[in-house]
Amino acid sequence: MTTRAITQGEVILEGIVKNYGTFRALKGIDLRIAPGEFFALLGPSGSGKSTTLRVIAGLEVPDAGRMLVDGTEMTFAPPGERNVAMVFQNYALYPHMTLEQNIGFPLKMDGVPKAEIAARVQDAARKVRIDHLLARRPGQLSGGQQQRTALARAIVREPRLFLLDEPLSNLDAQLRLETRIELKRLHASLGVTTIYVTHDQEEAMTIADRMAVFRDGEIMQIGAPAEVFGRPDTLDVAAFIGSPPMNLIPARIEGGEAHFPGWRLALPGAPAGDVVVGVRPGRIRLADDGLPGKLLLSENLGEAMLLNVDVDGTLVKLRLPDVSPIAEGTAVRLAFDGSDILLFDPETRRRLDWPEMESRP
């Protein structure tokens, strides 16, 4: 969050529904985005995150629900009246205009005097370091430069909302990391509410103040990245967040112990019954006493080793800091601490909390 006091750019969505024919793309989205926040909409493709962004932009009209920006109803306002700027996945630069004309286009449409346009275009271009390319056309630029141009066109008009639709997905891996940092820096210096659509959870985790996890047209969970990562509300979020995501192992709780096939783990106070145990790959270790399994595949990640272990028909992944090779097919035993796991109800798919678990650090 930025330290500056930001008073505008609050977005509230209430019960937004959007249908495409018989397909219900959004099933009632409720969301409050605070002024100045960097907010990520995260989810797999087809989950409704882009549609939500387009509703906020005014490019789609919702079938139900309403949208407020800074307390004013904006549900049916045309895109141009919302004072929002958007960076499209394919940048949507005007191919027949120079960069200068591209960046200046929104100002020209606003009737800003020519001299002022030139100055503001220069300023915006300098902020994303493309001021030496202003005479070129988009076709003569690299993907990264086109992306910066789209950013410059967005910031030049000083909107109260930035909407970014998968802005990094067309960049190569190296550039994506650099641009990610730059976006964060740009957001910190401008302090404008930014809504960021991505399917890349690592991107959302590193860049966003808060995020909403989408699935099948619904929001599964809203929270700061650390919250969502540390305490996913549902099995679906748990299975989506983290790379690789949390291991989900079926077990049975009886008498304060989790019973796995061939192993027991003490869980004082845990509610009895069938559960799904969630544990992050980095929290599992090899041990003499533990969950028996067979190593299927070990992947050397350079500074760590990712082991794929078959545990009674469930694939369990664990990350070890030690990269010494282990032969595939070896029988191994996996152990983890009761304080490192989460429990989920297999019926409701929601997280199960119990007092002892709440009190842990």
Place this chain on the structure above:
Amino acid sequence: MSSGRAHADRRALAAGERRFAILLVAPALLVLLATTTVPIAFLIWNSFQTINLAMPFLDGFAGLANYRQMSGDPAFWHSLQLTAIYTGSTVVMQLVIGLGLALLVLQIPRGQWLFRIFAILPIVLAPVVVGLFWRTLMFAPNFGMIDFATRALGLGTVNWLGSPTPALVSVIVIHTWQWTPFAFLVLLASLASLPEDLYEAARLDRASAWRRFIHITLPLLRPAIVIVIIMRAMTALSAFAAIYAATGGGPGTATEILNLYAYRISFTQLDFGYGSALAVALLVLTLAVSGFLFRIRTAGSGP
């Protein structure tokens, strides 16, 4: 040693391939020469001759006499003027109407294919048929559909093809009717290929529908528009059959564009020398116009 030999073999092989390629191309090339280049050369040669079947005793080499005659021939200048009016107005009308229709049809969510199919119909008709059909069904006084409409509206009857200015308007309408679908189809395809997100970006940039058209649609459509202008101008400059069938160049010479004038001089007055010179003038005009248009096209598509 062996590499030198391999090199020689390769060269022999390449030469053999080249000979074979020439052999394969030769028949088509010869046919092309015989059917296009030779007649044009013959036409140009004729334009420097006096060839008049009515006065064969005067035949012989004329030098530039035919061209000197042309410069002082008011009928030639009149036909040139008509050609300019005819070409200019038909091309502009095809472009404007075609673009307007394409923009409208693009708004139709379903069934665009129906319009595409109907649009092809006038194009595939023979121009003679089009000319005859307009003359008899549409423009005929008292019986034609247009006269029917004007009389129903209380505007009285107009002898469309019988009086000079209405006749010129009529042949322009006929040509526009037949060829607007071409412009429509090309522009519709081009419009449909414009990326949607540009328009979304422009809407967010507060561009009104009119400014989106001026600042985005028109510039992006420019290559298609120039191609349409080039192709339609070529057709209009060499138009013949529809006018010939509808008015025969008349009344008087009111619709006698250069192509029809060259035809009349050659095949009615049987003055093949002067007729050839007129045809060469049309050829030069066509080449000049297309060359100019192509230069506009390449000038605009630069970086």
